[in-house]
Amino acid sequence: MIELLTADTPNGKKISIMLEEIGLKYKVTKINIYKDEQFKPEFRKLSPFSKIPVIVDHDNNKEAIFESGAILIYLAEKTNKFYDKKERLKINQWLMIQMAIVGPFIGQHHQFHHYNSGKSKFGEDRYFDIAKRIYKDLDEHLSKNDFLAGKKYSIADIATFPWITRHNWHDIGLKKYKNLSRWYSIISKREAVIKGYDCLNKGDKIPNL
Numbered sequence: 001m002i003e004l005l006t007a008d009t010p011n012g013k014k015i016s017i018m019l020e021e022i023g024l025k026y027k028v029t030k031i032n033i034y035k036d037e038q039f040k041p042e043f044r045k046l047s048p049f050s051k052i053p054v055i056v057d058h059d060n061n062k063e064a065i066f067e068s069g070a071i072l073i074y075l076a077e078k079t080n081k082f083y084d085k086k087e088r089l090k091i092n093q094w095l096m097i098q099m100a101i102v103g104p105f106i107g108q109h110h111q112f113h114h115y116n117s118g119k120s121k122f123g124e125d126r127y128f129d130i131a132k133r134i135y136k137d138l139d140e141h142l143s144k145n146d147f148l149a150g151k152k153y154s155i156a157d158i159a160t161f162p163w164i165t166r167h168n169w170h171d172i173g174l175k176k177y178k179n180l181s182r183w184y185s186i187i188s189k190r191e192a193v194i195k196g197y198d199c200l201n202k203g204d205k206i207p208n209l
């Protein structure tokens, strides 16, 4: 059994979606990051930077893994799913882009534009522009590829999708990006994605296009 320690955020949803996709038995332990539970010593033993998500694999000597990209790779290798050996180089690149660019920069856009608008024009403009560039670059890539790493759905898509589900917060207009919209709409219909998106069982629905 896998224990997923998480909160209801895009980084957390990546892992609940993956767990649904691969069909491993798991249980969710909620970490309330708004009440600083991530700083408790017992959680910091598992996650040295006090970040969700973390998994503990009770079928593998209680191995604990932090960092969502590393968790996705671990689960994909464990089950041999969504991480084709032949496509690994491509999958790794698109997974790394998500971890280094898509998540961190769209995360800043959330901070300046959605949560704290009016506090810093510089911050708002900077991350709005970067978020738009991310939409444009993903759209261009998806005009030539069905999924991020080519023809097959992979952990790179699983990592990126939850960030785009916040498109209503972004105010960029997902619909204007035809290829990104196509990709979004295909992934948002997957049964495992619908289930994993609602990681805390609150009835959370994937926002429509």
Ligand SMILES: N[C@@H](CCC(=O)N[C@@H](CS)C(=O)NCC(=O)O)C(=O)O
Binding pocket: 007, 009, 010, 011, 012, 033, 038, 050, 051, 052, 053, 066, 067, 068, 069, 099
């Ligand atoms: N690179 C990390 C980022 C994880 C992350 O930023 N987690 C946030 C929630 S989405 C968190 O735990 N924030 C609490 C804090 O920083 O105190 C990953 O992908 O796992």
